[in-house]
Amino acid sequence: MPVRKSLADLNCSLAKALDVVGDGWSMLILRDLFIGVQRFQDIANSTGVARNTLTERLNRLVGAGLVVRTGTEHRPLYALSDMGYDLMPALVAMMQWGDRWYADGKPPMVIEDHKGREVPVVKLTTAKGKDLDLRKLAVKPGPGAEAMTKAWLDTVIRR
Amino acid sequence: MPVRKSLADLNCSLAKALDVVGDGWSMLILRDLFIGVQRFQDIANSTGVARNTLTERLNRLVGAGLVVRTGTEHRPLYALSDMGYDLMPALVAMMQWGDRWYADGKPPMVIEDHKGREVPVVKLTTAKGKDLDLRKLAVKPGPGAEAMTKAWLDTVIRR
DNA sequence: CTGTATCCTTAAAGATACTG
DNA sequence: CAGTATCTTTAAGGATACAG
Numbered sequence: 317m318p319v320r321k322s323l324a325d326l327n328c329s330l331a332k333a334l335d336v337v338g339d340g341w342s343m344l345i346l347r348d349l350f351i352g353v354q355r356f357q358d359i360a361n362s363t364g365v366a367r368n369t370l371t372e373r374l375n376r377l378v379g380a381g382l383v384v385r386t387g388t389e390h391r392p393l394y395a396l397s398d399m400g401y402d403l404m405p406a407l408v409a410m411m412q413w414g415d416r417w418y419a420d421g422k423p424p425m426v427i428e429d430h431k432g433r434e435v436p437v438v439k440l441t442t443a444k445g446k447d448l449d450l451r452k453l454a455v456k457p458g459p460g461a462e463a464m465t466k467a468w469l470d471t472v473i474r475r
Numbered sequence: 476m477p478v479r480k481s482l483a484d485l486n487c488s489l490a491k492a493l494d495v496v497g498d499g500w501s502m503l504i505l506r507d508l509f510i511g512v513q514r515f516q517d518i519a520n521s522t523g524v525a526r527n528t529l530t531e532r533l534n535r536l537v538g539a540g541l542v543v544r545t546g547t548e549h550r551p552l553y554a555l556s557d558m559g560y561d562l563m564p565a566l567v568a569m570m571q572w573g574d575r576w577y578a579d580g581k582p583p584m585v586i587e588d589h590k591g592r593e594v595p596v597v598k599l600t601t602a603k604g605k606d607l608d609l610r611k612l613a614v615k616p617g618p619g620a621e622a623m624t625k626a627w628l629d630t631v632i633r634r
Numbered sequence: 635c636t637g638t639a640t641c642c643t644t645a646a647a648g649a650t651a652c653t654g
Numbered sequence: 655c656a657g658t659a660t661c662t663t664t665a666a667g668g669a670t671a672c673a674g
Binding site: 469 | 568
């Protein structure tokens with residue numbers, strides 16, 4: 317059964333993020349809002365989501381705080397909130413990854429700044445802007461991890 | 476019915492990316508591999524995925540090229556490929572977003588470089604490293620978009 | 635330990651029709 | 655146009671048992 321456990325209890329920020337946008341549609345809807353698509357019907361057309369699914373998703377995203385509903389009650393407009401915009405670096409990074417590995421050199425979408433310049437590839441860098449070698453990074457339990465989590469990770473990460 | 480249409484035909488790199496990692500588990504599995512968890516059983520424990528689901532996901536990720544299987548046939552080790560590592564900026568950006576909006580100041584996971592310095596927040600910047608105002612960006616059909624896609628977007632984005 | 639093979643459940647997603 | 659309300663389907667996810 318698709319009784320997806322809520323990931324929220326995994327004590328991982330990624331899991332919590334995925335609880336909100338970890339389905340196939342949410343990110344596409346957010347992409348649409350990022351692009352500037354604002355209407356229910358247009359999102360439905362652009363993405364291909366079923367209307368009831370779209371209703372459910374929009375309600376969830378509004379409830380979670382990523383999306384704000386404006387306009388009249390009869391003709392709402394949807395837009396990203398600060399929280400929603402704050403996710404865009406992640407979304408753009410995924411899109412760029414798709415560009416690199418699937419679009420074979422010709423990205424169907426380009427993100428540009430207000431001067432029409434293409435936004436560079438999202439990277440992990442040092443505080444000074446130097447590129448980091450991804451293979452040399454370490455992901456560790458942080459201050460928010462309880463002792464139990466740390467012990468758990470010690471068990472799980474054997475080298 | 477969860478007859479998720481394949482998103483791949485949406486002519487969007489994001490959709491293609493989501494086709495591979497757009498489910499709840501894949502990103503968590505990739506996170507584990509990024510952390511250094513290498514064994515089937517450990518991934519299962521760490522994430523809570525059912526074993527058959529994990530099998531399916533790992534096979535899919537290996538097939539898609541994000542994960543490589545090493546070690547003996549009886550006791551495989553799983554690791555990120557170049558393609559998998561290349562997705563880490565997106566994954567890290569999502570994790571950081573979760574930190575900011577859900578972990579209330581105490582991120583349970585911290586990404587560090589080889590010197591133990593915390594990796595800064597992933598951002599969209601100009602080529603020169605200057606922060607970009609997300610609200611001033613534009614997402615446009617690029618060279619990879621067929622004329623039809625462009626026309627479609629014109630229809631869908633009304634301002 | 636790493637799977638594979640069933641079986642079962644359910645909830646997610648689509649289709650459709652209808653309302654304000 | 656923006657939903658809501660059903661109805662139906664189906665495949666994803668879990669549990670379990672078994673195999674190499």
